[in-house]
Amino acid sequence: xxxxxxxxGNKITEDVSPDETLLSFVRSHGCKSVKCGCETTNCGLxxxxxxxxxxxxCALLAVRADQKKVTTLEGLPKEAxxxxxFLADQGAEQCGFCNPGLIMNAIALFRENPHPSDEEIKRxxxxxxxxxxxxxxQMRAIKEFVRWRDSNxxxx
Amino acid sequence: xxxxxxxxxxxxxxxxxxxKPVYTDDLAPENCLIVKLLRSPHANxxxxxxxxxxxxxxxxxxxxxTYLDIPKGSRRFTCAGQTYPEPSPYDRLLLDKHVRFVGDPxxxxxxxxxxxxxxxxxxxxxxxxxxxxxxxxxxAKDNPVLVHPEADWESLCPVGAxxxxxxxxxxxxxxxxxxxxxxxxxxxxxxxxHTKACxxxxxxxxxxxxxxxxxxxxNVVSSTxxxxxxxxxxxxxxxxxxxxxxxxxxxxxxxxxxxxxxxSEIYPAFVTWKTKKPSKIVFTREETxxxxxxxxxxxxxxxxxxxxxxxxxxxxxxxxxxTGAYGEHGPTTVGLSGHKSIPLYGKAEAFRFVTDVVYTNxxxxxxxxxxxxxxxxxxxxxxxxxxxxKLGIDPFVLREKNIxxxxxxxxxxxxxxxxxxxxxxxxxxxxxxxxxxQKGQVRSVGENRVRCLGMGMAMQGSGISGxxxxxxxxxxxxxxxYLLSIAAxxxxxxxxxxxxxxxxxxxxCSPDRxxxxxxxxxxxxYDSGSYASSTAFVxxxxxxxxxxxxxxxxETLGASLLGAERKxxxxxxxxxxxxxxxVTLSEIAAASMAGRGTLEVTECHTSxxxxxxxxxxxxxxEVDLETGEVEVVEFDAAVDCGTPLNPNLVRVQAEGGIxxxxxxxxxxxxxxxxxxxxxxNSLMQYKIPTRMDVGRIRVAIxxxxxxxxxxxxxxxxxxxxxxPLPAIADALSKAVGVRFTELPILPEQIALKKRFFRE
Numbered sequence: 001x002x003x004x005x006x007x008x009g010n011k012i013t014e015d016v017s018p019d020e021t022l023l024s025f026v027r028s029h030g031c032k033s034v035k036c037g038c039e040t041t042n043c044g045l046x047x048x049x050x051x052x053x054x055x056x057x058c059a060l061l062a063v064r065a066d067q068k069k070v071t072t073l074e075g076l077p078k079e080a081x082x083x084x085x086f087l088a089d090q091g092a093e094q095c096g097f098c099n100p101g102l103i104m105n106a107i108a109l110f111r112e113n114p115h116p117s118d119e120e121i122k123r124x125x126x127x128x129x130x131x132x133x134x135x136x137x138q139m140r141a142i143k144e145f146v147r148w149r150d151s152n153x154x155x156x
Numbered sequence: 157x158x159x160x161x162x163x164x165x166x167x168x169x170x171x172x173x174x175x176k177p178v179y180t181d182d183l184a185p186e187n188c189l190i191v192k193l194l195r196s197p198h199a200n201x202x203x204x205x206x207x208x209x210x211x212x213x214x215x216x217x218x219x220x221x222t223y224l225d226i227p228k229g230s231r232r233f234t235c236a237g238q239t240y241p242e243p244s245p246y247d248r249l250l251l252d253k254h255v256r257f258v259g260d261p262x263x264x265x266x267x268x269x270x271x272x273x274x275x276x277x278x279x280x281x282x283x284x285x286x287x288x289x290x291x292x293x294x295x296a297k298d299n300p301v302l303v304h305p306e307a308d309w310e311s312l313c314p315v316g317a318x319x320x321x322x323x324x325x326x327x328x329x330x331x332x333x334x335x336x337x338x339x340x341x342x343x344x345x346x347x348x349x350h351t352k353a354c355x356x357x358x359x360x361x362x363x364x365x366x367x368x369x370x371x372x373x374x375n376v377v378s379s380t381x382x383x384x385x386x387x388x389x390x391x392x393x394x395x396x397x398x399x400x401x402x403x404x405x406x407x408x409x410x411x412x413x414x415x416x417x418x419x420s421e422i423y424p425a426f427v428t429w430k431t432k433k434p435s436k437i438v439f440t441r442e443e444t445x446x447x448x449x450x451x452x453x454x455x456x457x458x459x460x461x462x463x464x465x466x467x468x469x470x471x472x473x474x475x476x477x478x479t480g481a482y483g484e485h486g487p488t489t490v491g492l493s494g495h496k497s498i499p500l501y502g503k504a505e506a507f508r509f510v511t512d513v514v515y516t517n518x519x520x521x522x523x524x525x526x527x528x529x530x531x532x533x534x535x536x537x538x539x540x541x542x543x544x545x546k547l548g549i550d551p552f553v554l555r556e557k558n559i560x561x562x563x564x565x566x567x568x569x570x571x572x573x574x575x576x577x578x579x580x581x582x583x584x585x586x587x588x589x590x591x592x593x594q595k596g597q598v599r600s601v602g603e604n605r606v607r608c609l610g611m612g613m614a615m616q617g618s619g620i621s622g623x624x625x626x627x628x629x630x631x632x633x634x635x636x637x638y639l640l641s642i643a644a645x646x647x648x649x650x651x652x653x654x655x656x657x658x659x660x661x662x663x664x665c666s667p668d669r670x671x672x673x674x675x676x677x678x679x680x681x682y683d684s685g686s687y688a689s690s691t692a693f694v695x696x697x698x699x700x701x702x703x704x705x706x707x708x709x710x711e712t713l714g715a716s717l718l719g720a721e722r723k724x725x726x727x728x729x730x731x732x733x734x735x736x737x738x739v740t741l742s743e744i745a746a747a748s749m750a751g752r753g754t755l756e757v758t759e760c761h762t763s764x765x766x767x768x769x770x771x772x773x774x775x776x777x778e779v780d781l782e783t784g785e786v787e788v789v790e791f792d793a794a795v796d797c798g799t800p801l802n803p804n805l806v807r808v809q810a811e812g813g814i815x816x817x818x819x820x821x822x823x824x825x826x827x828x829x830x831x832x833x834x835x836x837n838s839l840m841q842y843k844i845p846t847r848m849d850v851g852r853i854r855v856a857i858x859x860x861x862x863x864x865x866x867x868x869x870x871x872x873x874x875x876x877x878x879x880p881l882p883a884i885a886d887a888l889s890k891a892v893g894v895r896f897t898e899l900p901i902l903p904e905q906i907a908l909k910k911r912f913f914r915e
Contacts, residue, residue, distance in 0.1 A: 032175070032176075032177035032182040033174075033175025033176070033177075034175075035179075035359070035360070035409075036361075036438075037359050037360070037361070037441065037839075038441040038838065038839045039440060039441055039442075039838075040441065040838045040839060040840050042838070042839035042840055043359065043839055045359060072175075073174065073175035074175060077174060080173060080174045080175060081170065081173070081174055083173075084169075084170065084172075084173025084174055085170065085173070087169070087173050088165045088166065088169035088170060088173055089165060089804075090804060090808065091163070091165070091166060091169075091650065091802070091804035091805045091807070091808045092808055093166065093169050093172045093173050093648075094410075094648040094649075094650075094808060094812065095172075095358070095359065095360070095407075095408060095409050095410040095411075095647060095648025096168070096169075096171075096172025096173065096178075096407065096409070096648060097179065097358075097359040097360045097409030097410060097648075098359045099172055099173050099175070100175035103173065103175075122847050122848055123848070125847060126846050126847060126848045127846075128847075129359065129839070129844060129846060130359070130812075130847075131356075131357055131358055131359055131410055131412070131812070131816070131844060132359075132410055132648050132808070132812045133808055133811060133812050134808070134811035134812040134813075134814055134815035134816075134850075134853050135811075135815065135847040135850070136808075136811040136852070136853050137807070137808045137811060138847075139847075
């Protein structure tokens, strides 16, 4: 069936198979940051925004995104770099494979709750698995980022 | 030092965090044939008849291969990434008439789209003669059912293997009069421990793509830790010369040893070699969970003799290891269970270490961070914790009385002398961090709720003595920028960066001036690959030697351009100076290009020793004794990895390893049905820790200086996974009052044991 999806600001109209996942759709359109880690909505690697809500694209059909805005990390280069550099400063990106999904969800968290507590951070990102870092470095990066962003805003 | 020991960013960090397409499946050509495997539904069966004719008619299907397509008389091989001649037996064919576990490949399918292949898979008709299967590894040795009855099974090394007995390996070693010392000990702890076949569960599944290049050679791009071994394995599997194969790795989405076995490469390699078309395979998570290379399940029988003052006098260890259907890493992992646990106890007068590695009809095991030491340390450290309990001695105090010290000869560690050790400081540090003395090992925090503490020690190695080879090539480019070419595999560990830090330190420049390239069998110098905790120590030393030689060459050429002798010039990283004159690095580089001798050096390194890194870890848990629910409140650890090459990366490696260890202790369970079907086939069933599961993990670095390592460094990658297992088991034993000897320790076991114990 024919769908129109606004992927990172680009209007794409094309035929998709009714059982094609949004994950496969965005990857086939060059958004390779979106990874498949489990196929069962357990790992968070395939997180994208549907409109402005984080969703797991492995469990969402492409047709569900018809007439909707889909954003991947490719569509948020500035935010990715800004927050990502704090992961990099901790060495907490490690293998990097889970990073795009984590960063998408972290961006969603900051938009919803600019000053999350440790517990709120853990809860919000609970579905983003990482096997390298033990999560501690990610937590340090998030807190450093929030501190930096706040001091930046104060200055402005 | 200006570069080494600095917490600089990883060279690839910004590419990774901005989601750039740098992993295998991101880079595969769009027109690749998709490769899928039809897998055996039986644990042990012979294929009587297989018919693919209907499946081949499905539009989009390009080719289907079965065991009938494998030339008769093909030599068996192993998929274990080890230095030739591999200790792992040659027991595999690319496809075999005999399938040996649920998930063993029966047919390779290649086609233009996945749906066509799914349809085709259902149309392949296979008739099996189902055979009885060996599913309990305790019954495997000398079982009438043989996993490998075939006559062409081969063992290349004297590892005590005998396929007619289901034995993948057998070994015995020891020193001193073990029975005599045990008999004269004041106390003997005698326990059997059991650990399961945990999965590495790296986030990136196994993935490989292949093309034929302009020279007609097979070009393999794969998520692998071992490009050179992989090339040999593919050559063996396809029966073609190694010279026809090039293997390279892009970024790797985690390895942890899983990718020290060629799990996925041989299938698309075969398809592309046959069809001359590009092809790729990306394992599903289910395949990654059920047909891969997990940790060896082990049963460990410890007999530990001590004086009543708590001096460990003798350790007798028997390890039974389950290698599954194939022998990948079977003969070698088991060795670490004793050789990297017993030597911690420096005062022991005798040890004995006997091992059996058996074949069974479950998926083959492989290499997983810790590589047998993890299992051995769980057993030995648990026994020592029990000893402390029985003698009423604090576990830290007992360790302080016994630990191995710098200068000690370690009979159970291949007779090596310990040249660096901060184990004593690690003990002291962790005791303070966790608040051991203030808190006590158990305290009530409410009705049926207790807080409990436990601890454990660990060691590992730094590469395989006399076997692992590290290689590095350094070249000065015309702009005065260095290129460091390696075949060690950065799998997130950061070795591209730490090796550049080593080179930069020697060459007096910023690590930014060192471009790193690797790993590629056509372009990198030989390196056995990134495993066995070898990269920092072995490849690191090769890099240091290489940089020193290049420095010498730069000084020599600079001196000659200045009309001076090398001994009279100085090199500050930017220019070579003689009295008031100097030539810049770029000028020296330009001169080298113009026929004054190339400024390129390749060095390899192999070490006669494998200096062990050490770690001490302690946990604080909160346990609900009614439900058995465990909350990991805190895990504190101190690691001695010699000089930390990059403290950020050391810290994150340690934190990550600790959480994997916690997962193995509390959640991660591999179970099979009575038919040998893996139950934990997704991340829904196989529970790795989330960020909700642990309060906090804290890591301290207690540096020592290892004289044989680059700038004093030892390894860190593996030792970090080991301490949570004995620490958590001991804390829970204290909480419940019954020893836990099997992992994982699940809430129901805690609740049941508590109830049982009360009655």
